[in-house]
Amino acid sequence: MPSALLLPVVTCAVVLLVSGVAKLRAPATVDAAFTSLDVPAALDTPLVRRLVPWAEVALGAWLLLATGAALAVVAALALALFVAYLVLVVRAQRRPEPVDCGCFGALGSARVTRVTVWRNVLLVVSAALAVVAGLRGVGVIAALVDGGALAWLAASALTVAVAVLVTHRDAPAEQGSGVPSSATSEPSTDEAGEYVREAIPRAQVLTEDGTLVLLAQESARAAHLLVFLSPGCGPCGRIGPLVAGWNEQLAPVVVRAVVAGQPSVVDTWLTYLQGHAWFDPHGVTRAAFSAGNPSAVLLGADGLIAGGPVHGEEAVSAFVAEVAEQLREARAEGELSSADIANRPEDGAAAAEPADEGAKPADERAEAAEAGVTDAR
Structure with a gap:
């Protein structure tokens, strides 16, 4: 039987x-x-x-x-x-x-x-x-x-x-719930298909020492490339170790990983991000940019989003390469100098005062940091 x-x-x-x-x-x-x-x-x-x-x-x-x-x-x-x-x-x-x-x-x-x-x-x-x-x-x-x-x-x-x-799929979380949605938005374009720059959302992150940082305020000092990562994401685990190198490569643009979780995660799983990470424990900033795992967005020094968001491992890598190319062109045309790179602000540090009368003030350094990347996508 x-x-x-x-x-x-x-x-x-x-x-x-x-x-x-x-x-x-x-x-x-x-x-x-x-x-x-x-x-x-x-x-x-x-x-x-x-x-x-x-x-x-x-x-x-x-x-x-x-x-x-x-x-x-x-x-x-x-x-x-x-x-x-x-x-x-x-x-x-x-x-x-x-x-x-x-x-x-x-x-x-x-x-x-x-x-x-x-x-x-x-x-x-x-x-x-x-x-x-x-x-x-x-x-x-x-x-x-x-x-x-x-x-x-x-x-x-x-x-x-x-x-x-x-075959079960979780329903997408609503923004503001503290859990990032699985859906991600595409960059805004006009009728001609041209990238439309939008204002940087009123969002904040935590530094490694727990200090709150307003993104709009930090980006006013220098353009920032934010790479959104999660400790439990496979592609994020491959991109994360690249962030420190990108921060050097893209100077004077500041590259920061925005990690889902508390600052303590860099002491356990993400030690390679020490000194290069901000934290979004409740997913509010991630939701503000409709960011997925992984994704990236470029914040201009003029209070507007300069490029992105882009989503996915390959898209993030291509986006970084595009920003790097535009920075190389800016250097070749004399729009960026070694002083601009040397005076790049540190993570969470207060804006530095000019060392002498010939030094560039913070707002001029911010403009130089944005040069060549305002049209990145």
Whole structure:
């Protein structure tokens, strides 16, 4: 007689096949997931990252084809994999900052939440039942479609629950709720498609020592390139280490990472951002710019947004390269000097007074810092 235990076997097989194929179609999501979920260093290697999708596909196919003892073995391997995934998402869900994993590529929600944890719990239960199916000699291919109605209904409910949680997407958060929305805005353009500069929002951030900084006030001293990052975002983990170099490369523009969370995060996960980060613990500034993970915006010294926002790892890198090119042109045309670069304001420091009568005042340095970047997009 066919067993209701076939459904958990099929559930695990389908989830593994869908997950593996999605990862193979978008390898970057695997790298992002490993970074976001803080996979132990011993397992976080290029070889393991490339093997994971193939392992999922192989396990999924084997679950459908195996019977008896072979099914018990492959189900045990799937169970071990799902338990490992459960441990990673539980750790991620307990972090004080939001974590994105994109475990199923574009399918389902990328944000790790309680729903993600319950989804993985049900996958562990399904894999455990698949082990039982193997021990009882059940096999998908060899099965006949017949069995007890109650058992099949219960197993079907488990399958439906897993499917719903896998494809679940969180509703976008409203601005002002403290949780950044997954939606991001595009830069404003006029009827001719030209970039329209808007006023810098009345927003503030925290420095590493906890001091409140008004963005409009800071940008009046020098143009600022803000790079919005989150500790649990895979692409952010790749962009974050570049911020310090960008700050040197784009002088006299000041480059700052705006990190979702409290200043303490640089002491735990983001040590490479020390001295180059501001903090947005409640997501208010992120919402003001409709910023995603990651994204970037250029603030001019005239109180207007000079470029962006742009969204995504590749777009942010291209945006930085564009600003760097415009600064090189400004230097070549004599619009920027070494003095402009040397007099760039420090993070959260008070505006410096001219050293002598020949030194440029702060407002002139700010104008020079903006030269060549007011039309960046």
